[in-house]
Amino acid sequence: MNTKIKAALSLKDKSLEGLANALNISKQALSNKLYRDSFSGRDLIIIADYLGCELAFVDDKNKIVLND
Numbered sequence: 001m002n003t004k005i006k007a008a009l010s011l012k013d014k015s016l017e018g019l020a021n022a023l024n025i026s027k028q029a030l031s032n033k034l035y036r037d038s039f040s041g042r043d044l045i046i047i048a049d050y051l052g053c054e055l056a057f058v059d060d061k062n063k064i065v066l067n068d
Helices: 002-011 015-023 025-035 041-053
Strands: 056-058 064-067
Touching: 002 015, 002 025, 002 041, 015 025, 015 041
Parallel strands: none
Antiparallel strands: 056 064
């Protein structure tokens, strides 16, 4: 998950510091979450919002099951 988040940040020209602010955590705490791949559902919703993206669950047949 961390490589996908970092790639999306790069594509959207957003910073880790800005994302940490959006999550209301320190940059170090965000680095820890990225290293551990320990994002909550709430974190993922905030990340999607920060990036101007939609969060979706896609099954193994590429069918969208649920999106935000």
